Amino acid sequence: xxxxxxxxxxxxxxxxxxxxxxxxxxxxxxxxxxxxxxxxxxxxxxxxxxxxxxxxxxxxxxxxxxxxxxxxxxxxxxxxxxxxxxxxxxxxxxxxxxxxxxxxxxxxxxxxxxxxxxxxxxxxxxxxxxxxxxxxxxxxxxxxxxxxxxxxxxxxxxxxxxxxxxxxxxxxxxxxxxxxxxxxxxxxxxxxxxxxxxxxxxxxxxxxxxxxxxxxxxxxxxxxxxxxxxxxxxxxxxxxxxxxxxxxxxxxxxxxxxxxxxxxxxxxxxxxxxxxxxxxxxxxxxxxxxxxxxxxxxxxxxxxxxxxxxxxxxxxxxxxxxxxxxxxxxxxxxxxxxxxxxxxxxxxxxxxxxxxxxxxxxxxxxxxxxxxxxxxxxxxxxxxxxxxxxxxxxxxxxxxxxxxxxxxxxxxxxxxxxxxxxxxxxxxxxxxxxxxxxxxxxxxxxxxxxxxxxxxxxxxxxxxxxxxxxxxxxxxxxxxxxxxx
Numbered sequence: 001x002x003x004x005x006x007x008x009x010x011x012x013x014x015x016x017x018x019x020x021x022x023x024x025x026x027x028x029x030x031x032x033x034x035x036x037x038x039x040x041x042x043x044x045x046x047x048x049x050x051x052x053x054x055x056x057x058x059x060x061x062x063x064x065x066x067x068x069x070x071x072x073x074x075x076x077x078x079x080x081x082x083x084x085x086x087x088x089x090x091x092x093x094x095x096x097x098x099x100x101x102x103x104x105x106x107x108x109x110x111x112x113x114x115x116x117x118x119x120x121x122x123x124x125x126x127x128x129x130x131x132x133x134x135x136x137x138x139x140x141x142x143x144x145x146x147x148x149x150x151x152x153x154x155x156x157x158x159x160x161x162x163x164x165x166x167x168x169x170x171x172x173x174x175x176x177x178x179x180x181x182x183x184x185x186x187x188x189x190x191x192x193x194x195x196x197x198x199x200x201x202x203x204x205x206x207x208x209x210x211x212x213x214x215x216x217x218x219x220x221x222x223x224x225x226x227x228x229x230x231x232x233x234x235x236x237x238x239x240x241x242x243x244x245x246x247x248x249x250x251x252x253x254x255x256x257x258x259x260x261x262x263x264x265x266x267x268x269x270x271x272x273x274x275x276x277x278x279x280x281x282x283x284x285x286x287x288x289x290x291x292x293x294x295x296x297x298x299x300x301x302x303x304x305x306x307x308x309x310x311x312x313x314x315x316x317x318x319x320x321x322x323x324x325x326x327x328x329x330x331x332x333x334x335x336x337x338x339x340x341x342x343x344x345x346x347x348x349x350x351x352x353x354x355x356x357x358x359x360x361x362x363x364x365x366x367x368x369x370x371x372x373x374x375x376x377x378x379x380x381x382x383x384x385x386x387x388x389x390x391x392x393x394x395x396x397x398x399x400x401x402x403x404x405x406x407x408x409x410x411x412x413x414x415x416x417x418x419x420x421x422x423x424x425x426x427x428x429x430x431x432x433x434x435x436x437x438x439x440x441x442x443x444x445x446x447x448x449x450x451x452x453x454x455x456x457x458x459x460x461x462x463x464x465x466x467x468x469x470x471x472x473x474x475x476x477x478x479x480x481x482x483x484x485x
Contacts, residue, residue, distance in 0.1 A: 027189070027446055027456070028097035031069040032106040034062045034082055041066030042109060045084040049095075052077040053242040055291050058400045058448075072446045072456065074403065075099045075214060075237050080107075088112035098137035099216040099235045136160050137216045140239075143209055151209040151252070151279060151300065154185075154234060162219040163232075175219055175231040182231035188238050188407060190442050190458050193229075207409075210248065210283045211298035211391040213239040238407055240395050241294030245286030252279040262309055268365040268378040273307035294395045302387040307380035308418050311368055312425060314360045319373040322349060326372065334372065361426060379427055383418035387411075403446045410439045 030049060034042040045062040049070055062068040080092040087109035097103055143153045158165050158173045166172040172180050185193045187207070218233040254277040261272035280303075285296035318325065322340035340348050349357070363375025390410040397403050413436050416423050422432025444458030 027072040028075050028099065029069065029071060029102045030073055030078075030080070030095070030097060030105060031067070031102070032104055034066045034068065034084070035106070035108045036087070037108065037110060039108075042084050042087070045082055045109070047107075048081045048083075049073060050079045050081070052079060054240075054287075054294060054395075054397075055243045056397055056400070070448075071453075072448050073097055074240075074446070075101075080105060082107045082109065084109060086111065096139070098139065099214055099237050100218075101137065101216070137214060139214045143212055143214065148209060150302075153209050153212045154215060154236070157215075157217045157232065157234065160217055160219055178229075178231040182229045183234060184229045184232075185234045185236065187236045188405070188442060188458075189235075189444070189456065192236075207236065207238055207391050208281075208298070208300045208389060210250075210281065210300065211239050211296070211393075213237040238391065238393050239283075239285070239296055239298070240393055240405075241285035241287060241296040243287055243290055243294075245284070247282060247284035249282035250280060253277070264311075264365075264367065264378060265309060265380075268376075270309075270364070270378050270380060273309060273380045274305055274382075275307075276305040278303045288394075292397050296391075296393045298391045300387075300389045302385060304383075304385040304387075306383050306385075308383045308423070309378065310381045310423070311365070311376045311378040313369050313374050314363055314377045315357065316363060316369075316373055316375055320357050320360070320362075324373060359426065359429075377426070381418060381423045381427075382431065383416050383423060385413070385415035387413045387415075401448045404443075405445070406441065406443045408439075408441045412437045 034045045034047070036042055041062075041064075043062055043064045043066055045066070045068070047060050047062065047068045047070075049058045050056070051058075051074060053076055058070060058073060060068050060070055075097050078095045078097060080095050082090040082092075088111070090107050090109055092105060092107060095103070095105055138153065138156050142156065146156055148155050157163065162176045164174045164177065166174075174180055175183060183193070184191065215234060215236040218235075254275060256272065256275045259272055259275055265272060279300065281298065281300035283296070283298040285294070287293065288295050318336075323336050323338055325334050325336040327334055361377050363369065363377055365376045365378050367378075368374075368376040388411070391407070393405065393407045395403065395405045413434070415434050417432040417434040419434075420432075422434075424431045442458060444456065447455045
């Protein structure tokens with residue numbers, strides 16, 4: 001056996017090792033007790049949880065104490081049915097399981113033939129009796145209807161208790177007084193945190209509004225599987241295909257027509273900044289094999305042409321000519337010194353320095369500078385951005401106990417780097433550019449061996465160092481799978 005084959009065999013053996021877990025991070029846990037009309041426990045009851053969007057059934061049985069548990073269920077809405085000999089079938093509709101939630105849902109059966117059914121609508125707010133964490137889930141409906149700047153749903157996390165909101169830039173909000181970058185972000189149970197991006201919930205390749213199914217933010221009391229950082233723990237779930245084909249297309253347009261100019265721009269005689277944004281895209285999802293295999297794809301693009309207002313410090317006309325002026329400490333008239341006129345060698349301003357001075361425009365305001373030798377030059381600096389993002393996810397169910405998924409993300413950005421102040425110092429000069437590009441993929445499974453054992457192996461790779469087309473990304477994925485060691 002070759003070294004490569006040994007390495008692959010070792011990987012497969014590790015993936016098959018099941019670990020006893022109390023709860024999973026990306027998936028949900030549903031548990032409860034089955035009782036008869038007198039409150040006695042009912043063992044051997046058959047409990048079925050049907051996912052509303054996919055129609056997938058997962059089944060377990062209650063044990064001798066009447067207790068049942070689904071260790072690993074995909075987040076979403078479920079219909080839970082309970083059957084036992086001598087009792088009517090009980091149906092609990094609208095059981096909502098959020099990401100990383102531990103939900104308790106008890107059921108009381110009524111005497112009667114099993115062919116009859118009693119349907120009850122579950123409580124809107126599920127009880128999480130085994131979870132002391134403080135947090136909130138932003139579900140699919142919230143993501144679809146609540147406004148989000150640049151269609152980035154994690155920004156909704158600022159409305160949770162414990163968040164100190166930065167009104168000027170919501171992405172710079174803090175959790176419980178910690179640093180801006182002290183948060184951990186997971187996508188489909190895989191850590192996608194970018195430590196060098198000091199922004200709330202920023203995750204590089206993380207999904208946009210249409211490709212995010214839901215997310216959960218935990219601000220206090222994170223459990224043992226967390227602990228990497230002292231801020232928020234954010235769990236994001238990628239949207240998946242449902243049991244029928246559906247899709248959407250959109251274009252969000254903003255322009256300068258109805259914008260008022262900035263007061264300081266008006267005072268300096270500068271026109272209003274540009275603001276022309278187009279955010280567009282679409283999604284498509286559905287079953288490749290109903291009840292078994294589902295596919296979801298999303299594309300979002302952005303074409304932004306806008307300005308940021310800069311006020312740079314420049315030399316006054318007298319300073320450009322070599323006249324340095326100052327106010328005496330004790331008061332009195334302004335003093336000056338002619339640097340050029342008092343040059344003992346009569347050589348004037350050095351040609352290299354004179355060339356640099358000619359690059360500086362004259363002041364159009366004195367909101368900055370000392371008012372004698374320096375003033376301010378206010379202007380609109382371009383901050384254009386082009387962005388393209390793809391997300392593709394496939395889910396396959398081998399049975400009620402085994403689920404497989406594969407997700408591919410691709411991102412390409414071309415922008416003037418105004419965020420870090422690297423745009424042109426003055427009009428007509430060169431801009432600093434930021435051209436981040438990345439692609440990554442994640443694959444894994446949720447495998448419930450027994451009511452006490454579950455295995456969730458996941459594999460992820462993310463490559464921000466090289467920009468690839470979607471086709472090149474797919475080829476790279478195939479090559480990495482063929483040469484995995």
